[in-house]
Amino acid sequence: MIDLRKSDPGFKWEIIKREGGEGLLKCFGCSDCAASCPVRYFDERYNPRKIIRLTLLGMKDNVLSSPFLWFCAHCHACTERCPQGIKVAELINAIKNYAVDKGYCPEGYKIQLDLLLKMGRLYEVEDFDLKKRQRLGLPPIDKTIQDVAKILEHTNILKVLKK
Amino acid sequence: MKKYALFLGCTVPVRAQHYELSARNVAKELGIELVDMPGASCCGFPLKAVDAETSLLIAARNVALASQMKLDVVTLCNSCTAMLSDAQVQLNNKEFHNEFKRVGFSYPQEVKVRHFVRMLYEDIGIENIKKYVKKSLNPLKILAHYGCHYMRPSSLYGFDSTEVPHTLDELVRVTGAESLQYADKKMCCGGSVLGIDEDLAITMSNHKLNVAKEQNADALVSICPFCTVMYEDNQRKAETKFNRQYGIPVLYYPQLLGLSFGLDGNAVGLRFNRIKPDALLERIT
Numbered sequence: 001m002i003d004l005r006k007s008d009p010g011f012k013w014e015i016i017k018r019e020g021g022e023g024l025l026k027c028f029g030c031s032d033c034a035a036s037c038p039v040r041y042f043d044e045r046y047n048p049r050k051i052i053r054l055t056l057l058g059m060k061d062n063v064l065s066s067p068f069l070w071f072c073a074h075c076h077a078c079t080e081r082c083p084q085g086i087k088v089a090e091l092i093n094a095i096k097n098y099a100v101d102k103g104y105c106p107e108g109y110k111i112q113l114d115l116l117l118k119m120g121r122l123y124e125v126e127d128f129d130l131k132k133r134q135r136l137g138l139p140p141i142d143k144t145i146q147d148v149a150k151i152l153e154h155t156n157i158l159k160v161l162k163k
Numbered sequence: 164m165k166k167y168a169l170f171l172g173c174t175v176p177v178r179a180q181h182y183e184l185s186a187r188n189v190a191k192e193l194g195i196e197l198v199d200m201p202g203a204s205c206c207g208f209p210l211k212a213v214d215a216e217t218s219l220l221i222a223a224r225n226v227a228l229a230s231q232m233k234l235d236v237v238t239l240c241n242s243c244t245a246m247l248s249d250a251q252v253q254l255n256n257k258e259f260h261n262e263f264k265r266v267g268f269s270y271p272q273e274v275k276v277r278h279f280v281r282m283l284y285e286d287i288g289i290e291n292i293k294k295y296v297k298k299s300l301n302p303l304k305i306l307a308h309y310g311c312h313y314m315r316p317s318s319l320y321g322f323d324s325t326e327v328p329h330t331l332d333e334l335v336r337v338t339g340a341e342s343l344q345y346a347d348k349k350m351c352c353g354g355s356v357l358g359i360d361e362d363l364a365i366t367m368s369n370h371k372l373n374v375a376k377e378q379n380a381d382a383l384v385s386i387c388p389f390c391t392v393m394y395e396d397n398q399r400k401a402e403t404k405f406n407r408q409y410g411i412p413v414l415y416y417p418q419l420l421g422l423s424f425g426l427d428g429n430a431v432g433l434r435f436n437r438i439k440p441d442a443l444l445e446r447i448t
Contacts, residue, residue, distance in 0.1 A: 018215075019215045019216065020215060038350055038351040038367060039351075039356065039363070039367070042363060042366045042367055042370075043360075043363050043366070070212070070356075070359045071356055071359060071360065071363065072355075073311070073351050073353065073354075073355035073356050073367075074211070074212070074311075074355055075311035075312075075315065075351040075355070076311060076312075076315035076316040076325075077311070077315070077349065077351070079315070079316050079318075080315060080316065080317060080325045080326070087316065087318070089316070090215075093211060093212060093215060094215070096212045096213075097212070097213065097214055097215055100212075100213050100214065105213060106358075106359060108358035108359065109209075109210070109212060109213050109358075112209045112210065112213075113210060113213060116204075116205055116209070116210065116221075120204040120205060121173045121204055121205045122173040122174070122205055122209060123173050123174065123177045123178060124177075125176070125177055129176075129177045132180065133176070133180065136180055136184055136432070137184075138176070138180060138183060138184060138187075139199050141171065141176050142201065142202060142203075145202060145203070145204035145205075147202070147204065147224060147268075148204045148205065148221055148224075150266065150267070151217060151220045151221055151224065151266055152217065154220070154265075154266045155214060155216055155217040155220065157210070157213065157214045157217045160213060160214075
């Protein structure tokens, strides 16, 4: 149920300001993005056009609390087809980034963030892996890369873990 | 001799060593030198949905490592390619470059970023690769899977067709194998939503497994470790969910190319393929 009385007219401007959000106002609602979307092909609960429309209407809570926002696979099929030249996948990503900022971060991403903080990579490199690599004649790799933590601290993204 | 910095990312060096091994051995055959990148980290893609700026800085740091080596980058994973390519473009933007320097890094000279397979297509070329094929894989039918970030977004790559891609098909055909033509060639594997909704991800990967089965493909060829996670590691889940029997081997492209170069199974790491390509091997011996 969309209750326009709950519209936040400032919401769309918050998205436009963000990296990837620039094209939002150009959307004229043709639905080419939804028609091109492989996720929507299998699951109609995800609809990029609907997310963009709700954003333009200022329906902030509906957009940010929707679990389907996270269904975007970032495949760029929509981006290639948009007649308005909107980088649709980047736009949806900008909305995701905004949602994270407002405290809506799926657990899976928090786990990934924590792994990157600790190791700078997603999979732990165990001694077993290093031995296997050696047996195959593959060069050793670093177990941890500290510089990644430095970047995470610089952008203050670790606040996500505390929410 | 052509020389590139090899960016491995997270998945390939610990979960897809056969991809790495076959890529290195195929490169050696072709006279390409791949130089390792000490200190390389995750490409940053996993954090893009959380914060684009953070993911770009992580990617840029990896591009900068190659820049310090004065070498163009080749990557084995589609998403790593997209992330590092994006960062490479951003590094030419003054504002982003300054931010990058503020973290304490430097990017001394511009370097290019490309997928390993794109490099084969562009820098070595089909005609040249043909000269190295010693053993035609003639009877094989291959379903080539491109994955999303090999050619999309076109604004980043300007390479291949985003609607009807053909470069991987050509690279499959050079081995003597048939590259099957099918609809939905650019369909996503579902990997990006695996952590959000497994059921949906499996439904997506099932789509192409079903195409492969209907067309009697001997194997699906992938050029991305995450696509392989969906088609190979999760194939059993798709079989259970949709009550189908697939048993379709998933080879990395350099494995297929290596076989056509006459490399043996060990040199292309065939024993690490979870779905054993024994039937396929019998057909080419």
